[in-house]
Amino acid sequence: MLQGQVIKASGGFFTVCDQNGAEYICLARGMLKRGSESLMVGDYVFFEPVKNNSHGAGGEGIIEKLLPRVNLLKRPHVSNVDQLAVIMSLKHPDCDWQLVSRMMVLAEKEGLSAFLCLNKTDLTQKNELEELAGRLDNYPYRVIYTSAVSGTGLDRLKESLKGKCSVFAGPSGVGKSSLLNAVQPGLSLKTGTVSEKIKRGRHTTRQAELMSLNLGGSVVDTPGFTRIDISDLDAFQLADYFPEFESLRGQCGFRNCQHISEPRCAVREEVGKNLNPMRYEHYQYFIDELDKQGVY
Ligand SMILES: Nc1nc2c(ncn2[C@@H]2O[C@H](COP(=O)(O)OP(=O)(O)OP(=O)(O)O)[C@@H](O)[C@H]2O)c(=O)[nH]1
Ligand SMILES: [Mg+2]
Ligand SMILES: [Zn+2]
Structure with missing residues (x-):
């Protein structure tokens, strides 16, 4: 039996990369198709090769066993990553700041580190970037400004990806695949256009796929999404x-302070001082959302 990692999952087939980098197209044993054991990209598995390619390395196999996961991200659905790279574009489509905070919440829940990459800087004016910098005062995550078109910020992005397993996540059309192509031109990932009318991507990337980076480390490119459910929190x-x-x-004055309306709340006192107001707004919004579902 060999050990490997699931790098792609599609139509009941799993591409597993063994420790030497050889790829096997595998089917999975029954219990690995349903419930908590159902396989996903990032999973480490034991598999039995059943057929070798004529040229030697890789072939076909059967996945027999799932190894314990270090972590599991619900959206995008991947396991065993070190960090979440939230990718947004500044324009076409506009950055969805609340969605960023939702993703960050899920990353924190899984104990993953995270950073934010704001792409398509080539479409923004200098004054817009200055305005944005003000809005990001005391923002609690590293922010990298990039352009896959002009090459701005790619060195910083590469530095952040080096030696780690990262997952790229964000809406369709923000440039996740384009950025990866710019980081490593040989990847040749398919990229799509953004609709002029509704300024949305066209869901070009259809499946999560894990790739090794020449600079060290790996990254999972994922399909875009616009919603994240946090209702189980x-x-x-x-x-x-x-x-x-x-x-x-x-x-805070009260031990169980929820930082919403309680008197002598240390969090509320710091909003606009050492705490970013937009982030606190998102916190209020999420609390409200969670409270409402508790009532109905
Ligand atoms: N102007 C500009 N366009 C960009 C940039 N990065 C990507 N694009 C364009 O944005 C469109 C969408 O890019 P993709 O890389 O396919 O976006 P994606 O995030 O992978 O989208 P999905 O796979 O659908 O989730 C393409 O037309 C790209 O050429 C950038 O930095 N600047
Ligand atoms: Mg893509
Ligand atoms: Zn408080």
């Missing part, structure tokens, strides 16, 4: 997934 735990609240822990 506990409202009382939400604050734990906002890392910028961490240093204020225990300083």
Whole structure:
């Protein structure tokens, strides 16, 4: 039996890369198709090769066993990654800041580090970027500005990807695949256009795919999405997934303070000072969303 990692999953077939980099197209044993054991990109598995390619390396196989996952991200659906790279474009389509915070919450829940990449800087004016910088005062995540077209910021992006397993996540059309092609031209990932009328992507990337990077590390390119469901979170735990609240822990007047309307709330006092107002707005919005579903 060989050990490998699932790098692609499509129509019941899984592409598994063994420790020497050889690829096997595999089917999975029954229990690995359903429930919590159902396989996804990133999973480490044991598999039995059943047929070798005529030229030697790789072939076909049967996946027999799933190895324990270090973590599991719900959206995009991947396991065993080190960090989440949230990709947004500044324009065409516009950046969805609330969606960024939703993704960050899921990353925090899984204990993943995360950064934000704002792409398509070539479409923005200098004054727009200055305005944005103001809005990102005290933003709790690393922000990298890039353009897959002009090459701006690619060195910083590469530096952040080096030696880690990252997952690229964000809406369709923001340039996830384009950025990866720019980071490593040999990848030749398919990219799509953005509709002029509704300024949305066309869901060009259809499946998650894990790729090795020549600079060291690997990255999973994923299909775009516009919604993230956080309804399985506990409202009382939400604050734990906002890392910028961490240093204020225990300083509110009430021990169970939810940082919404309680008096002497240390978090609320810091909004607009050391806390980014937009992030706090998202926190309020998510609390409201979680509370509402509790009532109905
Ligand atoms: N102006 C500009 N256009 C870009 C940039 N990056 C990507 N694009 C364009 O944006 C469109 C969508 O790019 P993709 O790389 O396919 O976007 P994606 O995020 O992979 O989209 P999905 O696979 O559908 O999720 C293409 O027409 C790209 O040429 C950029 O930095 N600047
Ligand atoms: Mg894509
Ligand atoms: Zn508080």
